[in-house]
Amino acid sequence: MGNLQSRLDEFKREFESGAPPYNATHEVIETMHRATAELEASGLANKALKIGDRAPRFSLFNQDHVEVNSADLLRQGPLVVSFFRGHW
Amino acid sequence: MELEALQGIYSEVKALGAQIVVLTAELERYTRALHKKLNLTFDILTDLYLKTAEQFRLVYVLPDYLRELYRSFGNALDRFHDEPEFRLPIPARYVIDKHGIIRAADVSADYTIRPEPSDTLNALRALKTNARQVA
Numbered sequence: 766m767g768n769l770q771s772r773l774d775e776f777k778r779e780f781e782s783g784a785p786p787y788n789a790t791h792e793v794i795e796t797m798h799r800a801t802a803e804l805e806a807s808g809l810a811n812k813a814l815k816i817g818d819r820a821p822r823f824s825l826f827n828q829d830h831v832e833v834n835s836a837d838l839l840r841q842g843p844l845v846v847s848f849f850r851g852h853w
Numbered sequence: 854m855e856l857e858a859l860q861g862i863y864s865e866v867k868a869l870g871a872q873i874v875v876l877t878a879e880l881e882r883y884t885r886a887l888h889k890k891l892n893l894t895f896d897i898l899t900d901l902y903l904k905t906a907e908q909f910r911l912v913y914v915l916p917d918y919l920r921e922l923y924r925s926f927g928n929a930l931d932r933f934h935d936e937p938e939f940r941l942p943i944p945a946r947y948v949i950d951k952h953g954i955i956r957a958a959d960v961s962a963d964y965t966i967r968p969e970p971s972d973t974l975n976a977l978r979a980l981k982t983n984a985r986q987v988a
Contacts, residue, residue, distance in 0.1 A: 768969055771886040776854070777965050793922060795884040800919045805962040809943060813910045813960040820949045822907035823876075825898035828888040830881060833874065833896055839951050843980055845973055847859060847946045848906055849877040849897070850964065 820846070855944075855967050860893055862970040869977045871948075878898040878942070906942040911960070915939040948976040956980055 772801040780787045781794050814820070838844050859873055862931030866873055875896040877884065884897040903912050915923070920939050946968050948957035957976035 769855060769967055770969060772854055773965055774969060779924045796918060796922050800916060801963050803916065804913060809913055810962040814955060815958045816955055818955050820947065820953050820955050821905060823905040825900055825905065826881060826897040827898050828881060832885060833898055836951040838872055838874065838951055839949065840911065841872065842948045842951055843977055845866060845871060845873040845946065846949060847873065847875045847987050848911055848942045848944060850941050850944065851877055851879050
């Protein structure tokens with residue numbers, strides 16, 4: 766299966782090659798690079814919560830509309846929280 | 854890809870006494886479809902309007918030119934997220950110990966870079982080792 770980053774890198778290579786099925790134009794690729802560079806320059810990643818900080822509690826609905834509370838999960842043990850920007 | 858990779862380590866995560874949740878601003882009708890499609894066994898939680906992502910200080914507003922680009926791809930944040938302001942979280946994965954303290958944090962402004970699931974497993978193993986030493 767290989768590691769995650771190498772698969773992401775492979776996808777990026779295919780996308781930026783301009784070949785089908787993505788057919789990304791040079792302009793599209795440049796726009797995405799610009800956005801990433803600006804976001805990196807903004808320093809947002811350095812302002813995010815970090816090691817040693819107390820994690821905010823949350824109570825949110827899962828895919829089956831069941832409410833899930835972080836405090837309940839943490840009572841059972843450590844928790845991995847992954848933020849996902851979307852499937853699109 | 855990241856969700857499948859997390860599913861790939863989930864049995865080991867559970868064996869270490871831990872759990873995984875994925876937070877997204879996507880509405881439940883989309884998380885339900887995605888959860889089913891990928892056969893996930895951990896929860897995807899709808900972080901409506903990115904309120905929790907905001908508390909982790911991960912949220913940014915898309916610049917106008919990027920909104921136009923995504924629109925041209927047929928993507929619609931307002932449809933998937935009920936998000937008229939075009940905000941997104943930067944990719945991040947945290948390991949939180951049972952006392953609620955962040956013990957590992959992988960945050961990247963470049964959305965094409967994601968932390969390896971094996972790093973997350975290592976963080977959980979280290980947590981378990983430390984807990985044993987304290988006890």
